[in-house]
Amino acid sequence: MQVVLEAIIAGFSVRMLAIIIRRMDANTPSSPGLHQLNVMRLSWPADWSRIFGEQRPLIVEIGFGNGAYLLHLAERRPDANIIGLEISSRSLDIAEQKIIKRGVQHIRVVHSTAETALHHLFEPATIEEIHINFPDPWFKSRHSGRRLMQRATLDAMVSRLAHGGRLYLATDIIEYAAMCAELFAETSGLENQLQTAWVNQMPGRIVTKYEGKALREGRPCYYFAYRRNHETVPHIPVIKDLEMPHIIFKTALHHDDVVAQFEPRSYSINEVHIKLMNAYRGERAALFEVYIKEATIDQHLVLLFAAREKHPGEYTLKLSSIGHPRPTAGVHQAVALLGEWIAGLHPENEILKNKVRT
Ligand SMILES: C[S@@+](CC[C@H](N)C(=O)[O-])C[C@H]1O[C@@H](n2cnc3c(N)ncnc32)[C@H](O)[C@@H]1O
Incomplete structure (x- = not known):
């Protein structure tokens, strides 16, 4: 509703707005049900006691697929928040239906990558157990950056585990198992609970969908079990929202002129990748479609360059609510870059106020 109002005020037709939102659909959080949450709509860090209505140990499963193992965890740990x-x-919809059907109260499913959730939703030393079953292997070396098990993400998991907390991992791919064994061996905050790097059987657990497929096809599975020890590990703080960025300009240009001069461009600054993708014309504002990839979060959002109603000749560049964006450091950088470009379009352009962190 807020999005529609904002667009109508900016003079965009509903049709144009629909086109922009459809382009950004993947990043636009749906309105989830009671058990389904979205990382873009939760507070950073999330207030789990409020969400569950009670403070209890936290157990996290990453990449739960059809949700069968989540329900198994819930059955095994009625005393915990899962x-x-x-x-x-x-997968989120399927799991939610199962949770509702079974009437389970102490599970919530969150639409988020593990990487984003670990850095933005959980405070250090707050998770009692982390379970990872059959993570996507991303075999090709050019896709290795997408693998769940890599140094930065494992460090975030270790940081979020409480002392004595457990980390369980299963895979059916020997190369992935070998890679994980190496990573774990180099992780001082974790202690192996097994006599060997992994075992090929783990009694007491249910068989997940991917596990069942591997076993039916005669492929062995590799199970890991680690415990958070008392060694100090690097502090990885929760990444919280920054203040909303905005820039106020005095300009001789109309926003139509700004849109007319726009050309897509990309920037890479300190591991942050920013694409200024498209510009759209409205009656009282221009919209800029922007993609921002940061180490812990990807955002596809819209920046609004809107005429200030009571200040002729002035415009504000700010974050639109389309796609439910969060003001991260990368978002501030994107506003700064677009603002810099707009400021340079005319010699008489002047920045009156700059609320952007660079
Ligand atoms: C191979 S499937 C395994 C599903 C299930 N755990 C099982 O054992 O049957 C991997 C699952 O992880 C999810 N996934 C992949 N990357 C993820 C990430 N970075 N964060 C959270 N989930 C992820 C996928 O959507 C998929 O459901």
């Missing part, structure tokens, strides 16, 4: 992290909307 949180599932998934990127697949279909």
